[in-house]
Amino acid sequence: MATTGGAGRPEKRKAITRAATTVFGREGYVRASMDAIAAEAGVSKRTVYNHFADKETLFLSVALRSAAELTERLGELMAKHLDRMVDPRRGLVDFAVERADAVLAAGEHGALGRAIRAEVANIPADVLEAWLEAGPAAAQRDLAERFAALAERGLLAVVDAELAAEQFTLLTFHGVAERSFWGALPVAGEEVERIAAAGVDAFLRIHGGPAAAVK
Amino acid sequence: MATTGGAGRPEKRKAITRAATTVFGREGYVRASMDAIAAEAGVSKRTVYNHFADKETLFLSVALRSAAELTERLGELMAKHLDRMVDPRRGLVDFAVERADAVLAAGEHGALGRAIRAEVANIPADVLEAWLEAGPAAAQRDLAERFAALAERGLLAVVDAELAAEQFTLLTFHGVAERSFWGALPVAGEEVERIAAAGVDAFLRIHGGPAAAVK
């Protein structure tokens, strides 16, 4: 959102956004200080204010960027596991595990998502809408399209792809997200796999095609 | 957790915890000021520090209390809707709707839960454990016991009651919690009912007994 102008070397700007991402992710919006971000970026505080009008602008800028990056990463994971899927259970479980890792791994995008969720009451409605559209909503639409394609191929018995995508995410991801407080606390890999497997089993009982019948 | 001592009139203490609950819930931990809490309680700041050693102690104290109260309230809702249940779908949907209201209604316990989730990285592990035990974990165990009893009565076909309770919560509650950012943003009542109904339908496909077969 609205930088201060075109001023400044682009490599400095990149260092600032990188630093802001890690510091906001680690400390949250209120605790993070512009001093700490400048120090982490290895630039002077004045340079930070040369590139971004104020703290809020910087935060929303990196939050939007992080959401878009995560959406892209999740799209890659879907392509890898779902597009050429043969065994529904295996493909879905593998995707669920890798998604949980991608979103919740320490120091990654999940930390900024947690900061956004903590600040939601203080974020302008239109900016929050933009974040949702670049992040969670977009990823959810991607997944729904993939599920519709899988139904086309007879691998899932999905009638409402949006609903199926929502329920898949709830059953295989949100349990882990809640346990780890969106990545703030570590969750054992085998726990992630256990939840993913149980979630996929349940999902297939709701939306599984004949080829994916569950005992 | 560890107050400063037995000093002070109990009605003042109650006013302080009430005020702290609303202010922490409204502003979050970092933004909330001890001045604002003292003003909201109608006492002097000195009185606040007479009852609670510092800001963190006060916060954790009211967070624990709120979690326990919410667990009790949820237990009442379960008793009301599940113990004498006749129609599984109706009972489960009604419970899901009232639970979402109880947890996420503006200014209620959900606000403090949101504050806790935002501060999770800065909360001592043992205190966080205590909060989980008094709140979410206890409520989840209650629900599992109820589900086991319903299976006993033939109203559900549940084999793993803990898993069923977890999946019920995911399917009927977490979608609403996520949409409203744990109560920070309003969600229309009909949206809550729609999600609850779809979640219960899915749940009954996984765990429904013969009496609750879904088309």
Place this chain on the structure above:
DNA sequence: GTCTATAGCGAGATAGAC
């Protein structure tokens, strides 16, 4: 002309003395 370094302002916080 963009950067660094530093100093400082005004506001608001915790915490505690009186």
Place this chain on the structure above:
DNA sequence: GTCTATCTCGCTATAGAC
């Protein structure tokens, strides 16, 4: 219940260095 010491914050201003 007031009042204040001390700290840190976001942000600005003033220097000079590459």
